[in-house]
Structure formats: C-alpha cells, structure tokens
Amino acid sequence: MSSGLWHSVRTLETVETPSTPRTSLLDPSGMGLFDATISTGPYWWCVATLAIGCVVICTWARLRPGRWSPRAAKVVGAVLLSDCVVDTVRQFVDGTWSLRTSLPLALCNFALLVAAAACWWRFRVFVELTYFWALAGTVQGLVTPDLDVPFAHVEFFEYVIGHTLIIVAALFLVVGMRIEPRKGSVLRASFITYIYVGFVGLIDALIDANYMFLRHGPHQWTLLRLMGPYPWYLVSGVVIVPLFFSLLYSPFWFARRRDDASVRPMSVSLRSRR
Helix, strand or coil, X not given: XXXXXXXXXXXXXXXXXXXXXXXXXXXXXHHCECCCCCCCCHXXXXXXXXXXXXXXXXXXXXXXXXXXXXXXXHHHHHHHHHHHHHHHHHHHHHCCCCCCCCCXXXXXXXXXXXXXXXXXXXXXXXXXXXXXXXXXXXXHHHHCCCCCCCCCCHHHHHHHHHHHHHHHHHHHHHHHCCCCCCCCHHHHHHHHHHHHHHHHHHHHHHHCCCHHHCCCCCCECCHHHHHCCCCHHHHHHHHHHHHHHHHHHHHHHHHHHHHHHHHHHHHHHHHHHC
C-alpha cells in the first residue's frame, strides 16, 4: 500500500482482499482496532506554530484589509497545491503510487484541491466548500493523526502542512477576508458532498478501491467508530453532514439576524418622521 499525503487516510483505505474479514452490521470491530498512534512533540509544536500563524494573518486581514490579502491567499493556495504535487511525485519516484490508493479522492485530498482553487480565484462556492469541509472534516484528521514517520521526514511535513493549511485557507478566506457563507450554503454544500460521495463510490466499484471507506470499514480505529459500524456510519453521515454544516453556519446566521433586527427600528423611525 502506498504512503504519502494524508498517510492516516491512505493506510486505512486498503483494498479489500479475500482475506479481509467480513463483519456483521452490529459488530463494533467492523470499525477497526483501537491501535492508531498519535504523534507527539514535534507534531504538536508544528501544528501550534501554524495555528498561531493562522490567528495572526486572519486577525490582520480582518483589521487591516488591503492588496496583501488576496496575494497572501494565493500564497496559501500555491503551497497547498505544491504539497499535493510533491506527494504525488515522491510516490512515483518511490514506486508506491497505486490507482486504488493514491488518487486524490478521499475528502481531505479533494478538499486540498478545492481550498487551493478557493485561495486563487475566491469563487464563493469554493470558499463555502473549503470552510465546511475543513472545519467539519479536516480538523478531525489534524487532531487525531496516525503518523508512523519521524520528524523531518518529508511525509511528516506533507501531512502537517496539508491538513493545517486547508484549515488556514478556510479561516483566512471566511474570517479574515470576510467571504462569508451565503444563505442556502448549508443545503448547497450538503448536496455537493452527497454527489461527490456518490461519484467516489462509483470509482471504488470500478477499480475495486475503498476511498472514503465506502465499501468496507477501516482496519484501524477512526472517528467513524462514533458513527457506528459499517455500513451504518454511511447512513449516519447522511444525517450528520447537514447538521455539522448548520452548526458551522450558525454564527453567520445569528449575525445576520442581529443586523436585520438593528436595521428594522431605524427604518421604522425614518418612516415615522415623514
């Protein structure tokens, strides 16, 4: 099995073979064994450093907007795309690239490409997808890493930079540059997510792969365990997706409600003076 960007995902998304054990719908072991490892020390120092940088540039962009903001967004997008390219090239050089495990079809992989496009062109739908996918999905991969490579290994930096910068891109665009999700963005992002999952499921069936764990559960423990064993976590996901997205959209919904409430008394006062 190949290793590379999103190592924790790719080591789990193994191709089912005849030796893969079948589990019943109610068997919790279908979600894998609780043997995932979490890197400490250098990993969390790197994440903390990037998190501090995210707070700084988001705050600065919000308080001091200017021409530098779009340029900074493009830099983030370029680094994201470079992270993907470096990973792919390394796999080809190592001879570990595989059609069934190395395509950028896992949601985090695809979110990286969407985030890069959002940073460059700032299309609203790309920004919305980056925001929802990053905070509803990529954050989980960042706080529960499964890295078995030492610090300073190229794969270590691919994982940390890729995961962290997707979140940085989402917050910088939405919070820093104020490109906020629009009304209807929850339904729109949910619908696109469902379509994408269906597309990946079709690819899985055609090439006998298991991207996004759509054909069987992971062999190691993941947060999917909290959603039930396979295939029930797929059913749970259909419900959880719009709920998560609604939670992420709620600050903007409340802000708009507050703004509307403050505008109405002023308009009533102006009409009463006429």
